[in-house]
Amino acid sequence: MISIKREEVAPDGKPFQVVEISNANGMKIRLSDWGATWLSCRIPVKQQLREVVLGCESVAQHIAQSAYLGASVGRFANRIANAEFILNGKRYSLDANQQGKHQLHGGSSGFAQQRWTITDQQHDSVQFSLFSADGDQGFPGNVDAKVRFGLRADNAVLVEYSALSDQDTPLNLTNHAYFNLDGESADQSILQHRLKLQADYYLPVDNAGIPNAPLKRVENSGFDFRQTKLIAQDFLQDQDQKTVAGYDHAFLLASQGIGAEAQAELISGNGDLSLKVFTDQPAIQVYSGNFLAGTPNRTCGVYANHAGIALETQALPDTPNHPEWFKYGGISKAGEPYKKTTLFLFASR
Ligand code: BGC
Numbered sequence: 001m002i003s004i005k006r007e008e009v010a011p012d013g014k015p016f017q018v019v020e021i022s023n024a025n026g027m028k029i030r031l032s033d034w035g036a037t038w039l040s041c042r043i044p045v046k047q048q049l050r051e052v053v054l055g056c057e058s059v060a061q062h063i064a065q066s067a068y069l070g071a072s073v074g075r076f077a078n079r080i081a082n083a084e085f086i087l088n089g090k091r092y093s094l095d096a097n098q099q100g101k102h103q104l105h106g107g108s109s110g111f112a113q114q115r116w117t118i119t120d121q122q123h124d125s126v127q128f129s130l131f132s133a134d135g136d137q138g139f140p141g142n143v144d145a146k147v148r149f150g151l152r153a154d155n156a157v158l159v160e161y162s163a164l165s166d167q168d169t170p171l172n173l174t175n176h177a178y179f180n181l182d183g184e185s186a187d188q189s190i191l192q193h194r195l196k197l198q199a200d201y202y203l204p205v206d207n208a209g210i211p212n213a214p215l216k217r218v219e220n221s222g223f224d225f226r227q228t229k230l231i232a233q234d235f236l237q238d239q240d241q242k243t244v245a246g247y248d249h250a251f252l253l254a255s256q257g258i259g260a261e262a263q264a265e266l267i268s269g270n271g272d273l274s275l276k277v278f279t280d281q282p283a284i285q286v287y288s289g290n291f292l293a294g295t296p297n298r299t300c301g302v303y304a305n306h307a308g309i310a311l312e313t314q315a316l317p318d319t320p321n322h323p324e325w326f327k328y329g330g331i332s333k334a335g336e337p338y339k340k341t342t343l344f345l346f347a348s349r
Helices: 059-064 323-328
Strands: 002-009 015-022 028-032 037-045 048-051 084-087 090-093 117-122 125-132 143-151 156-165 194-197 199-202 248-253 264-267 273-279 283-287 309-314 338-348
Touching: 002 059, 015 059, 015 117, 015 125, 015 143, 028 059, 028 143, 037 059, 037 156, 037 338, 117 143, 194 283, 264 309, 273 309
Parallel strands: none
Antiparallel strands: 002 015, 015 028, 028 037, 037 048, 084 090, 117 125, 125 143, 143 156, 156 338, 194 264, 199 248, 248 283, 264 273, 273 338, 283 309
16 A cells, blocks of 8 residues: 655755655555655564664654764765765865765765656556656766665565666665664664674775775674674674774675575574564675764654664675776666666564
8 A cells, every 4th residue: 555645844845755655564665756765664572563674753854863873875875985986086175074085875965865756556566667867966967866765565665776777887875774673662672672784794894884995704794694694793893893983894795696595684683583684786885874863753852872883785895996897786877777676575473
């Protein structure tokens, strides 16, 4: 079932479009056309609807916060060092929105800060589209981007990004939802969740989140999540974590694809709800919400640090400046369709 409500006025003076999709189990997701943002995800657990993604009281507040809650991030999710890169022999300068120096999540007018258009609706899905002109955020090429959010009967949320550019260009699209499987109002830190990641390597970064070393094996470090582990267990134990106040790193996935085995699994503090993430993206940025404090919550208050964890499926950060990582993705060829699918499967236990 889908309903569209017109809510408060967006920065462009027109109302937000908000879409709600429910399934037969009573699970409900809400989405907004501004930033193609995943606003809400309520799942029946023990006869109650539990809100498992962070969000704000109103849509206007939601899109004004700076933590990218649930947003569709592009053109290039994560950082590009010094807000510049060279592609096909030409240097491009980007909008620098991090420390006035680097680009984070497409800059100050990235895909998360733009109004998308609803271009298709089905009973169980909605598609948002965005045209990003040559030069948008500093990137080359006209890009047609789309995202479809679907809610399946088995309580899975399917997020499919697709795009086409008329020039070679960096492209790295992701959704930036923060999860708290105990319920976002539970006041329970995600450090008490358990996490499993099918990743043998992570990418060390400097204190601005810029990769500063080659991919590193996870063995004998706090980055080893190959067996399910309490997030708190090794939290802030390594220098590589201390640099960015916790986990805020890309993990290179051992396999890609929507198959039998999930690339990531998150389990709530009390063990009653799990989230499996399946993706054909090369990596997952695991961000333990180290700087969330002060972000407005759903009840007129503010979130604390670690109130949610983002599991952002994407290419490696700063790939445009690392030709050795082009093989993992992150650069789109002119006329070659870009398509990336991530499935978030929730199950009460
Ligand atoms: C980044 C964090 C950043 C957050 C909000 C994450 O993807 O890795 O460093 O604070 O987004 O912008």
